[in-house]
Amino acid sequence: MKCIDQLSSAELKGKRVLVRSDFNVPIAKGEIVDLFRIQQGWKTIQYLSERDAKVIIISHVGREPEESLEPVGKAIKQFGAVVFIADLLGQAAKGAAAAMREGEILLLENLRRDARETENDESFARELASLADIYVDDAFAAAHRAHASIVGVAKFLPAYAGFLMCNEVREIDAARAPTHPSLAILGGAKFETKAPLVKLLLEKYEHVFITGALSNDVFRARGLPVGRSLVSKDLPSEDILSNPHFLEPIDVTVETPDGHARVKKPSEVLEDERIVDIGPDTVQMLAPIIASAKFILWNGPTGIYEQGYIHYTQQIAELCAVAVARGAKVVIGGGDTIAAIEEAKVPREKLGFLSTGGGAMFEYLLKGTLPGIEVLE
Numbered sequence: 001m002k003c004i005d006q007l008s009s010a011e012l013k014g015k016r017v018l019v020r021s022d023f024n025v026p027i028a029k030g031e032i033v034d035l036f037r038i039q040q041g042w043k044t045i046q047y048l049s050e051r052d053a054k055v056i057i058i059s060h061v062g063r064e065p066e067e068s069l070e071p072v073g074k075a076i077k078q079f080g081a082v083v084f085i086a087d088l089l090g091q092a093a094k095g096a097a098a099a100m101r102e103g104e105i106l107l108l109e110n111l112r113r114d115a116r117e118t119e120n121d122e123s124f125a126r127e128l129a130s131l132a133d134i135y136v137d138d139a140f141a142a143a144h145r146a147h148a149s150i151v152g153v154a155k156f157l158p159a160y161a162g163f164l165m166c167n168e169v170r171e172i173d174a175a176r177a178p179t180h181p182s183l184a185i186l187g188g189a190k191f192e193t194k195a196p197l198v199k200l201l202l203e204k205y206e207h208v209f210i211t212g213a214l215s216n217d218v219f220r221a222r223g224l225p226v227g228r229s230l231v232s233k234d235l236p237s238e239d240i241l242s243n244p245h246f247l248e249p250i251d252v253t254v255e256t257p258d259g260h261a262r263v264k265k266p267s268e269v270l271e272d273e274r275i276v277d278i279g280p281d282t283v284q285m286l287a288p289i290i291a292s293a294k295f296i297l298w299n300g301p302t303g304i305y306e307q308g309y310i311h312y313t314q315q316i317a318e319l320c321a322v323a324v325a326r327g328a329k330v331v332i333g334g335g336d337t338i339a340a341i342e343e344a345k346v347p348r349e350k351l352g353f354l355s356t357g358g359g360a361m362f363e364y365l366l367k368g369t370l371p372g373i374e375v376l377e
Contacts, residue, residue, distance in 0.1 A: 001376045002159075003166040004044060004136050013052040014102055018132035019045060019162065020149050022139035022356060023059040023072045032075040036338060036348075037141070037356050042079045044138045044162035045105060049080065052102035056131055057082075058149055059139070060111045073107050082107050088114060089127050097131045117148050125152025138162025140169075141357040143372030144364075154375040161376050164356065169373065171353045172364050175331045178205060178295035183286075185316070187212030187300020188334070192234035197366050201297075202243045207289050209247040211302045216275055218248045224266045227254065228274040247286075251279030253309065261309075277303025278312045283319075290319045296330045296352075298337060299361060305340035314344035321350040328352075333361035 021041045026033040048055045061069050073084025081104075087093040088109045096106055111117045116124035125148040129135065135157040137143070142150055143165070153159075161169075184205045188194065191214055201208045210218055213230045220226050221235040240246060253261050254273040263279040290296065302316060303309030320330050330352030332338070338354055348354055355361045364370055 001161050001166070001169065001373060004047065004160045004162055007134075007160065009051045012048060012134075014054070015134055016054045016056060016097065016100065016132040017048050017134045017136055018128065018153065018157070019048070019055055019057050019136045020139045020142075020153070021045070021057050021059045021162075022141040023057075023069065023076075024061050024141070025072065027062070027067075027071050030071050032071055034339065034342065035075065036342075036354070038072065038076055038079070040164050040356055041138055041162070042076070044136060044164060046080060047163065048136070049103050049105055053134075054097075054100040054102060055105040056097055056100075057105065057107045058088075058111055058128065059107075060117070060142070060149075062110070065110070065112045065115070067110055067112075069107060069110050076107065080105065085109065094131070111147075111149050118145075120146050120148050120152055122148075122152060124148045126156055129153045129156035132157060135159045136162045137372055137376060138164045139372065140165050140355070141360050143357075143370040144360040146371045150372040151375045159376050161373075165373075165376075167353075168355055168357060168361075169364075171331050172333075172355065172357075172361060173368075174329065175295070175297045176204070176365060176368060178297065179329060180295070181206045181293050182295040183207045183209065183289050183293040183297070185209045185211060185296070185298040185300070187214060187302060187337070189213035189230060189232065191217040191232040191236055194362075195234075195236065195240070197362060198236070198240055200366060202240070202245050205297070206245060207247055207293075208243075208245050209286060209289075211249060211278060212300045214300075215249050215252075215278075219266050219269075219275075225269045225271070226275060227269045227271055229269075230274075249278040249282040250285055251281040253277035253279055253303065253312070276307065277309040280312075283312055283315050286316065287319055290316075290323055293323060294328050296320055296323060296328060297365075298330070298332045299334040299358075301337055301340035305336065305343055310340055310344045313340045314346060317341050317344055317346040317351060320352070321346060324350060324352045331355065334358045
């Protein structure tokens with residue numbers, strides 16, 4: 001995979017560079033809630049602009065086609081001079097691209113305004129490619145999607161990876177072959193979708209700790225009560241449960257019908273309670289493992305952070321920060337994990353490498369490649 005820094009300043013000067021960023025960030029009441037992805041993606045944009053390239057940024061945002069990148073256009077101005085064009089491939093966008101001066105930066109409208117984006121339509125990819133001389137894919141978090149802006153444009157232009165993409169691949173490659181001793185922490189829900197990754201991690205890591213809603217599936221599979229907790233359709237198999245590297249919570253935080261939280265053993269959960277987090281004994285179980293690990297992979301908070309259950313996620317993050325300070329390699333991914341850490345007020349810069357990818361990180365760990373990476377090779 002070729003990184004954009006393989007091109008000299010002379011090769012970039014005056015060239016129109018189409019950068020596929022991932023600025024699909026949370027927006028509330030017209031304001032950006034979290035700048036993490038924008039901060040990470042800005043490095044590539046700044047690098048190109050400083051070398052007098054004409055930078056045209058494309059991205060999607062939200063789940064609905066009518067959602068706009070305008071709030072991103074406002075927020076990104078704190079990093080540099082960016083002009084937002086409320087158009088994608090119309091006369092306004094094409095005219096602005098044609099009139100660009102060296103070093104200028106444009107941000108075009110939400111790619112998913114055009115249904116051809118998610119259909120990976122070749123004509124749409126060709127139109128996007130017509131805006132520029134060079135294509136740069138810096139959208140790791142969308143690299144598992146075979147969409148036109150991810151896999152189509154690269155067929156029509158010289159294609160390179162941006163710095164974010166190169167960093168993600170390097171760091172997650174390391175997580176696929178961890179230094180020993182190693183620990184993987186995996187949360188989230190739907191065990192049936194996570195089972196292949198769990199099996200792979202059990203082959204590669206000394207310890208694989210299952211948390212979040214996934215641990216409810218483990219308890220149910222072991223015949224333990226889970227009350228009103230979220231449980232998957234398919235439960236973990238015996239070969240997973242009996243694996244000597246497999247770890248699960250030894251105590252849990254439950255929420256009672258009146259909204260109170262209590263810590264219990266998994267065997268003590270009542271029918272009208274729901275499991276919302278791990279407990280202090282589980283943190284104590286993990287503490288020496290984290291302290292001795294040379295590599296830690298973490299994807300998924302321990303509790304329902306959106307409802308305020310972040311205490312034990314915070315404690316795990318603090319233990320990981322100590323591990324980083326003593327020289328351990330820590331790779332953390334998943335939007336919920338990053339958001340929970342942010343909520344817990346643990347400084348990101350103390351936590352090793354934070355991936356922008358959720359689903360993309362999961363798939364890359366499992367497969368070692370993604371559609372958006374294959375087209376760059």
